[in-house]
Amino acid sequence: MGLRERKKEKTRLAILDAALDLFLEQGYDSTTVEQIAGSVDISPRTFFRYFSSKDSLVMWFHDHGEEIITETLRSRPPGEPPFTSMVHGMRAVLGDMQDSTPQDAERFLKLRRVLDDQPRLVGLSVARGAETERRLAAEVAARRGADPADDRVSHLVVAIAMAAVRVGFECPRKDQPDLREVVEQMQETITLVEGMMRPGWDVQDAREPADPREAPDA
Amino acid sequence: MGLRERKKEKTRLAILDAALDLFLEQGYDSTTVEQIAGSVDISPRTFFRYFSSKDSLVMWFHDHGEEIITETLRSRPPGEPPFTSMVHGMRAVLGDMQDSTPQDAERFLKLRRVLDDQPRLVGLSVARGAETERRLAAEVAARRGADPADDRVSHLVVAIAMAAVRVGFECPRKDQPDLREVVEQMQETITLVEGMMRPGWDVQDAREPADPREAPDA
């Protein structure tokens, strides 16, 4: 990897870090691209050469996650139930998070805080999720041998799985969770949704709101 | 209802119709607010008094649906399983669609076509869905007597239900379906997702595709 490449990567991360800090300081909307660019000494035009939009600053996590899930799907055994494969994909994402460098972990946590008081941005991430969903659904449909363009079951598999990840990501309400906690929360949510896939799943623990962990069957 | 009110409503619909037609003719991105305003003889500034953004032109359906679901949730018996309530809400939306005027039906179908070749816009709708989801989840959590701020099961109930509606909305690939067909598709999808909520739901009908590329393993 040449010196040039490394410099680019460095700039990229510098922009990201500067942006996250500014967002946390003064809010997403009141931070301009000009400011971000200014604080890493590049021109606004250059900013857009690194990130296609201000919004895309907050989507790198999503995009990375999508890659991992796609790879995982391709590597799962063909006969496996699609939802199970999706669950493996999601767990792979969580695994990747646990292996991440301290710097990456910090970025992730900052991102979470930014998204936390800006529901619109979560929305954007979800928005990109809609496209992701089509791609992943095609992937899943291919595995099931169904028509990729018109297989609602595949779409639903993906949509439900992604919903679970998102809910897990959003839910921890503690203000300064550490990475491990967030990952655990997400893991629990995935487990939760796995357990839901049977009749009555949504009643089950409504009877006992005090204690979330309860016997799996009534 | 005064003359003023009626005139406003008329303008609103005129804008909507003009916009939908322009979007279909020349694409969403290459249609400017100036053009839309021009074709109904109002100033661009006035456009923004009727619709808070260009994007919001494409969200009226979503917003309307959210209202109906919220109302429905409030009117369901307290003991009912939350997912069942959500299903009632979604069916209410479909019912409302069937009762809509021919003009509204046409608008809906045009909207569908616009969204069809602009995944980003579906995304936007979904994006707003994220906020909707928080509201509805709070509603559901209240019904379950759980903490509205931190109840993942409620979030999941809503997220999964909305995913189903969205998938049903997106999936019909026929280019010129009529309203009845779309509604039926959505209905089927809802039914489908109801049936999924048990172990193995995602394997189940993988056994009977027309062309079983894979043998269901043991």
Add this chain to the structure above:
DNA sequence: GTAATCTATGTCAGTCGCTGAAAGATCTCA
């Protein structure tokens, strides 16, 4: 080591979405 080349960056001008403020037009109602 110098020249040729490639690529990242900066500058500039311009489009589009969107907003606040102030002035003008229109409707409503006493």
Add this chain to the structure above:
DNA sequence: TGAGATCTTTCAGCGACTGACATAGATTAC
């Protein structure tokens, strides 16, 4: 009809984003 509320337009301006062109720097060929 006149007073007051409400709707619309005009205008000036911000911020995101883009294309075109020029420049500075790194890379490669000689």
